[in-house]
Amino acid sequence: MTEQLIHYVDEMDSPLGRLTIVATDHGVCHIHFGELKTSIATLNAWLKKHGRKGELTHCMETIRPIREQLEDYFSGKRATFDLPLDLCGTIFQKKVWNALKNIGYGKTKSYKEIAQEIGAPKAVRAVGGANNKNPIPIIIPCHRVIGSNGNMVGYGGGLDKKEILLSLEGVIQKIS
Incomplete structure (x- = not known):
């Protein structure tokens, strides 16, 4: 429809x-x-x-x-967003995106941790796919999801943007 x-x-x-x-x-x-x-x-x-x-x-x-x-x-004055969202996606994607909203400012979680949180521990790759389809990056903080080994992996906007966002939040040191 x-x-x-x-x-x-x-x-x-x-x-x-x-x-x-x-x-x-x-x-x-x-x-x-x-x-x-x-x-x-x-x-x-x-x-x-x-x-x-x-x-x-x-x-x-x-x-x-x-x-x-x-x-x-x-500018570092806000750590959370309180905006209404109009999300378009599958039920699974929305479940992942809601889990992403719970990752605090300056914190990270792995794709595996997100899969476990949403009750789909074997769906790590699907979580990555949903993360990649996030239509509202930054506000739904998909940049806070990292690999299980702690490495920055995958970001729809490019790893350079993910690095900037994680650096802004104090998670990593900016690499020059």
Whole structure:
């Protein structure tokens, strides 16, 4: 079933580069690494894949609270987010994403630990797949998931961005 929603969009600068933020009246639904003009095709494909009709509408006012909380996070003034979320995903993905929200600022967990927490201890690879499909990185902190050996592995935005986020939270020393 296709749902007709207005998808508000705006951009912001961050230590990770330009971010494109998408939200509905229900909450933030997507954060894309990159500027809007180069993200349009990807965002439209994401909307279509998740059965959402409607166009992206530029609206600074709707995106403002999301942008402000992200700015506070990047400046070290915020460790948690209290924004409504409008998640699109499978039941399993949402279970993983909810578990990710419980990883505290400056903490990490392994894919294996997340699999155990959601009651699917053999689903480590599936947890990695769900982590990779997280539509709201940073706010749903998929960057806090590491390999069982403690190494940084996999991040949809690239390991360089994961390193910046973990460094910002004091988990690792920034590698120059």
